[in-house]
Amino acid sequence: MSDTAKIEQFQKAVEQDPNDELAQFGLGSALLDAGRAEEAGPCFQRVLAVNSQHSKAHQLLGTVQKLTGHDDLAIQTLTNGYRIAHRKGDLMPMKEMEALLKELGAEVPTVAEKKSGASGAVGDGDFTCRRCGGDGPVLQKAPFKGDLGEVVLASVCNACWQEWVGMGTKVINELRLPMYDPQAQELYDKHMKEFLLID
């Protein structure tokens, strides 16, 4: 099948169901193969909106962002994707993302070997940040109201939280999220959880 025919087929599928993860991923890949990186980006973003733990979609979105000159975003996507791939044991995407990060002149995140039972309890000095695996300093209080705020307080270190605050602004701008819209708020939370490795 020609590239164009493949693209058309996937386009039909995503028109029917924009949340069809496989079709979006297929469309994005076909567009990227055809040198249409600009158009491929939104496909991978959609895949990640449906399935935030998709490591290969991180790899390809990072590739698109790198190709289109959005190095900052590429580094964020790939750093995150690298952690997710590590956690899931997806070795190929991990390798590819490591190579891309190096090409971008960015640091490859250090991934701690999983310690058994270290899930981030506060109080007796054995806090472990769920994102970086470091032991603090911790936040002084929950950064926002609700259950999610409590989870962040209990298991994310201050440095990682500050990193997210900076990144969250970029997410809002990049996805053009209208924050008064509850659906946008949901998507924002999803990105935050993904960034902070909250399941």
Ligand SMILES: [Zn+2]
């Ligand atoms: Zn941390």
